[in-house]
Amino acid sequence: MKRSLLLLLLFSVILVSCSTIQELRFDKPEVEFKGFQFDTISMDGITILFDFEVDNPNDRAIKGNGYTYELLLGETSLASGEQTDEMEFAANDKSVIQVPVTFDYRDAMDSIGEIAGKDSVAFTFKSDVDLDLGSLGSRKASVSHEGHLPLPQIPDIVFNGFDVNEIGFSGVDVELNFRVRNPNIFKIYVNSVDYTMIVNGNEWVSTGIDRSYDLDSETNTHITVPIKIGLSTAGTDAIQVVRDREPVEYEIRGHARVGADIPGFQRDADLPFEFKGRYEF
Numbered sequence: 001m002k003r004s005l006l007l008l009l010l011f012s013v014i015l016v017s018c019s020t021i022q023e024l025r026f027d028k029p030e031v032e033f034k035g036f037q038f039d040t041i042s043m044d045g046i047t048i049l050f051d052f053e054v055d056n057p058n059d060r061a062i063k064g065n066g067y068t069y070e071l072l073l074g075e076t077s078l079a080s081g082e083q084t085d086e087m088e089f090a091a092n093d094k095s096v097i098q099v100p101v102t103f104d105y106r107d108a109m110d111s112i113g114e115i116a117g118k119d120s121v122a123f124t125f126k127s128d129v130d131l132d133l134g135s136l137g138s139r140k141a142s143v144s145h146e147g148h149l150p151l152p153q154i155p156d157i158v159f160n161g162f163d164v165n166e167i168g169f170s171g172v173d174v175e176l177n178f179r180v181r182n183p184n185i186f187k188i189y190v191n192s193v194d195y196t197m198i199v200n201g202n203e204w205v206s207t208g209i210d211r212s213y214d215l216d217s218e219t220n221t222h223i224t225v226p227i228k229i230g231l232s233t234a235g236t237d238a239i240q241v242v243r244d245r246e247p248v249e250y251e252i253r254g255h256a257r258v259g260a261d262i263p264g265f266q267r268d269a270d271l272p273f274e275f276k277g278r279y280e281f
Contacts, residue, residue, distance in 0.1 A: 026136060029062060029089060030055040031129060033145035038262065039100060047102040050125050052143050054097060056089040063088055063132040071101050072124040073149070079103045099127060119185050120148040150262065155188060155215065156181040159252060159275040160222075164242050171230040172238045176252070178223045182215040187261035189214055191268060195254030197227070202237050204229050247280045 034051040050069070056062050064087035070080040079101050089095050129141040160177040167173075176197070182188045190213040196206040205227050215221050229238045241248055253274040 026133060027057045028139065029057070029129075029131065029141050031127075031141045031143040033125065033143050034096065036125075036147075036149075045102060045104050047100055048149070050099045050101060050127070052097055052099070052127060053094050054089050054129060054141065055094045056091060059091050061088055061091050065130040065132050065138070067097070067099065067127050067129045069099050069101065069125070069127040071103065072126075073121050097129075101125075119153075120150045123147055123149050150185070153183040154271070155258070156183065157273055157275075159277070161279050165226075167239055167242055171228055172242055174227050174229060176225040176227060178225070179220055180213075180215055180223060181220045182217060184260070185217050187214060187217055189259040189261070191257045191259060193225075193254060193256045195252055195273075198251040199241060199248050200237070201249070204238055247278055249277075250279050251276045 032053045032055070034053050036048050036050045039047040039049050048071075050071075054064075066082065066084040066087070068080070068082045071078050081101075083099070087095075087097070124144065124146050126144045127142070129143075131139050131141055133139060158179045158181075160179055162177060163175045165173040165175060180190075192208060192210050192212070194208040197204045207227065209225060213221065213223060251274070254272070256271045256273060257268040258271050259269065
């Protein structure tokens with residue numbers, strides 16, 4: 001009887017020892033940077049999804065208690081954060097984690113003056129994954145990657161004046177002339193424009209343009225916008241100004257909806273504009 005109890009006790013010790021040895025036989029998961037993609041881009045802000053892969057080579061699943069991250073542009077820390085949701089990395093498997101990072105483009109330009117006007121900027125992405133190893137405690141799995149991010153530049157819009165085509169009983173036919181320069185290495189689309197035109201303090205027209213314009217990369221595009229200024233809108237003021245051919249004070253303000261030929265760019269990002277000046281016929 002005593003011998004049986006001794007054997008049972010020995011067998012139990014062996015089982016516990018094997019379990020402990022199995023647990024102690026732990027290979028640290030490898031974390032590898034896989035790439036990034038644009039989630040949303042506007043003229044103001046950018047959200048980027050950074051992907052990294054966690055390779056768990058162990059025969060048991062491992063829990064993660066979240067991660068921290070930091071994005072540096074050049075030497076400047078631009079965005080950092082922490083995610084504390086639990087994760088699980090399956091045994092002998094690879095899992096991909098996406099880390100969304102958002103930063104304000106104008107803030108970036110203010111903080112890092114040298115990026116203004118550049119097509120891209122060097123970045124460093126760092127992340128630490130908090131791994132829960134049970135009785136072995138917790139460990140950090142780290143990843144760091146350096147690369148370049150493309151940066152969208154705001155189009156340069158210049159008002160080149162307006163031409164009067166016809167004066168009639170119903171109003172005045174005018175063409176507004178613009179020069180738009182796309183400084184980016186990718187194409188930009190202007191999907192529609194809403195604007196108001198004020199001359200000598202009087203609102204002549206408030207309307208919109210539904211047609212689209214394609215702005216090729218690093219080129220100047222001349223855009224002519226025909227408008228009809230009705231007498232009911234501008235009264236006789238428009239006709240008098242055109243006939244007198246005297247210099248006028250003008251103001252044109254509005255919003256354009258733009259998109260870009262890069263993944264993730266909002267197709268209807270809002271781009272406000274305003275022009276003021278003096279025009280001589």
